[in-house]
Amino acid sequence: MKRLVLAAFVLLAVDTRAQTPPETAFEDDVHAAAGLTCASCHKTEAAGAYAAPARTSIAPLCASCHSDAAYMRTVDPQVRVDQYLQYQTSTHGKRMAAGDARVATCSDCHGAHGVRRVRDARSPVAPANVVTTCGRCHGDPARMAAFGRQATHPAEWAASVHAAALIKRGDTSAPTCVSCHGSHGATPPGVTSVANVCAQCHLREAELFRASPKREIFDAIGQAECLVCHGNHRIESPADQWVGLEKGAVCEQCHDAAGDSGAAIRDIRQKLDTLQDATSTADARLTRAEHAGMLVEDGRLALQLAREHQVQSRALVHAFAPAPFAKTAADGVAAARRAREAGEAAMRELQLRRQGLGVATLLVLAFLATLWVKIRRLPPA
Amino acid sequence: MRLRAWLAERLPLDDVLATLRHKRVPHHEYSVWYYFGGTTLFLFAIQVGTGALLLLYYRPSAAEAYESVQFIVARVPFGWLVRSIHAWSANLMVASAFAHLFSVAFLHAYRRPRELTWMSGVLLLVLTLAFGFTGYLLPWNEVSFFATRVGTDIAATVPLVGHALVRFLRGGDDVTGATLTRLFGFHVAVLPAVATALVALHLLLVQRHGMSVPPSVERRAAADPGAVRSIPFLPHFLLRDLFAWTAVLAVLASLATFYPSELGAKADPFAPAPAGIRPEWYFLWAFETLKHVPPTVAGLNGEFVAVAAMGSGAVGALLLPLVAGRSPRSRAIVVWICAAALLFMGGMTMLALRTVTP
Numbered sequence: 208m209k210r211l212v213l214a215a216f217v218l219l220a221v222d223t224r225a226q227t228p229p230e231t232a233f234e235d236d237v238h239a240a241a242g243l244t245c246a247s248c249h250k251t252e253a254a255g256a257y258a259a260p261a262r263t264s265i266a267p268l269c270a271s272c273h274s275d276a277a278y279m280r281t282v283d284p285q286v287r288v289d290q291y292l293q294y295q296t297s298t299h300g301k302r303m304a305a306g307d308a309r310v311a312t313c314s315d316c317h318g319a320h321g322v323r324r325v326r327d328a329r330s331p332v333a334p335a336n337v338v339t340t341c342g343r344c345h346g347d348p349a350r351m352a353a354f355g356r357q358a359t360h361p362a363e364w365a366a367s368v369h370a371a372a373l374i375k376r377g378d379t380s381a382p383t384c385v386s387c388h389g390s391h392g393a394t395p396p397g398v399t400s401v402a403n404v405c406a407q408c409h410l411r412e413a414e415l416f417r418a419s420p421k422r423e424i425f426d427a428i429g430q431a432e433c434l435v436c437h438g439n440h441r442i443e444s445p446a447d448q449w450v451g452l453e454k455g456a457v458c459e460q461c462h463d464a465a466g467d468s469g470a471a472i473r474d475i476r477q478k479l480d481t482l483q484d485a486t487s488t489a490d491a492r493l494t495r496a497e498h499a500g501m502l503v504e505d506g507r508l509a510l511q512l513a514r515e516h517q518v519q520s521r522a523l524v525h526a527f528a529p530a531p532f533a534k535t536a537a538d539g540v541a542a543a544r545r546a547r548e549a550g551e552a553a554m555r556e557l558q559l560r561r562q563g564l565g566v567a568t569l570l571v572l573a574f575l576a577t578l579w580v581k582i583r584r585l586p587p588a
Numbered sequence: 589m590r591l592r593a594w595l596a597e598r599l600p601l602d603d604v605l606a607t608l609r610h611k612r613v614p615h616h617e618y619s620v621w622y623y624f625g626g627t628t629l630f631l632f633a634i635q636v637g638t639g640a641l642l643l644l645y646y647r648p649s650a651a652e653a654y655e656s657v658q659f660i661v662a663r664v665p666f667g668w669l670v671r672s673i674h675a676w677s678a679n680l681m682v683a684s685a686f687a688h689l690f691s692v693a694f695l696h697a698y699r700r701p702r703e704l705t706w707m708s709g710v711l712l713l714v715l716t717l718a719f720g721f722t723g724y725l726l727p728w729n730e731v732s733f734f735a736t737r738v739g740t741d742i743a744a745t746v747p748l749v750g751h752a753l754v755r756f757l758r759g760g761d762d763v764t765g766a767t768l769t770r771l772f773g774f775h776v777a778v779l780p781a782v783a784t785a786l787v788a789l790h791l792l793l794v795q796r797h798g799m800s801v802p803p804s805v806e807r808r809a810a811a812d813p814g815a816v817r818s819i820p821f822l823p824h825f826l827l828r829d830l831f832a833w834t835a836v837l838a839v840l841a842s843l844a845t846f847y848p849s850e851l852g853a854k855a856d857p858f859a860p861a862p863a864g865i866r867p868e869w870y871f872l873w874a875f876e877t878l879k880h881v882p883p884t885v886a887g888l889n890g891e892f893v894a895v896a897a898m899g900s901g902a903v904g905a906l907l908l909p910l911v912a913g914r915s916p917r918s919r920a921i922v923v924w925i926c927a928a929a930l931l932f933m934g935g936m937t938m939l940a941l942r943t944v945t946p
Contacts, residue, residue, distance in 0.1 A: 500847070500848040500850065502658065502661055502662040502668075502851070504658070504662065560669075560845055561845060561846075564841055564842065564845040567841060568838055568841070568842065571834055571837060571838040571841075572838070574834055575831060575834050575835060575838070578827060578830060578831045578834065579831065581827060582824070582827050582828060582831065585823065585824055585827070
């Protein structure tokens, strides 16, 4: 809720600045802080009568300082100076150079008169805001139709596991548009490079896939590796049910039940299900024992190990080979069994305690009854 | 029999037994309340026994306290039972001590010549609460850590010496491992030494003056000496005492087995205080009272006023035999004040329980 309010505040601040008079917005601009004035950019106009520079000239204008390493060292030594070079390689830059002023230039993303540092949470290109910024054009069907492109990508991303990480968990390292497409050099990753983009974070899965027999097959038929199963913008949290031959499973898109591949898919799915059942059962046993007041640390440690094996075995699905997967899954099932046994042992111990207490209570009650009889039989005082 | 003869030759066993058989205890419709004193003593003995067993494994440092309690509960044979009995016995002992104190007040057993018996009893109740407070932090878990921080903070409201008092209780500015070591020292050395001396004095005074008879029974006895019976201490009263102790033991064992004391998460001094932090049930009434006190009362710090009022109440209870008059009207006032105090404490405790129960 707090993050939602913060996001609303940021959006409101961005929107408010867009309506703010340029001279007012510029007061809070990183360039004003660096000592620049209106005339620094509006070079050809008389003071007080500034006109907006032509859209095609904005990037070269910004680059006149931002590509000058000697100058940038005097105001911000840490800032990069290759943005314009990258921009020229991007789809935006190429179209702009060709005179198509409809595409994005520096001020479309960073703002014109209220520019803030990227690390400033109020910046339109800060991690929490960048999808909204890209979405102003790429989520606008009318604008995208002119380029023959879909405008669904920002909305698809918003439903992805990556958006959930950024928005719900506040993980600013979660991928947004620029993580995969680049920022200044923005361009869609092609079939051959998309796996490299995913591998920036999902290294283990990428290594397993590259060493698997699937890679050659995907390359041969022109399929874009990760995307075939996981999609691109609307990347959902993977589930064990994706492995399978029934409708809705991703394997089913290419495989049927016949042959070795069908048997291998069934086998992997069966082992994944077994491991999931084993961890769920162990967790239930341990929780029951804990609720009964028993300590089951050893069981919890074994369950943690089982879950680590489960994560590893799910990653090993990307090897498309039964052997390493089967061993890890079996190790996970064994750890889950130890966890379940620890929970069951705790419950047996609890039963034993209760039986012991039952016997002790009977003895105490018998003693109380004896005392009572003895008290009643005492001679009158 | 040879052993008994051997002992009797060396110890005054026969004299002691003869004294106990000769000693008589009044027996009337209110004499059931006499057994709460013995029950409290029985629970104190259990605390000493189980506390000594816990000491064999407990380590009083911030780095090891939680783990050592975890070890006791999970690895030491019957460690779970010993810890649970220690925790439950502490609670039952506080309840029994309160019942004993209020029954003595309502039956006016504090009257001359039992003033010192009453005052040593009030001090023993304060010591029992101090045992509870100092023992609460020892498992070094999340709830006890933050409750101790809140509890020791209250001492800061005392004018002039408040901050020095807090530093004394904590062994520093905040609750740390130094606080744990300090409270452990109080719990296992200072308080037991003082309590043992006070219990000895209390029992000596009870033995010296015998059991008090309520004024209404006294009046009946004055009119008809045969109307109020008495029973020999041995075996009549002692067997009844033994009956009460055995029943308490059965309740204690059941509570320890079916509701074992939870350990919770280890204390993290750098973590924010979790929701639902509260002290033990016998401090809840004071905790709830402080929550309802306005920031300022008559220009004074409200928390200080509340703490001062509670402190005055404790001092008033201690000095009750000296300030209470002998007339029936004075005794009625004592009954009404005690009833009001009991109602207030009970009401505030219920309110606190209702607030924190999800």
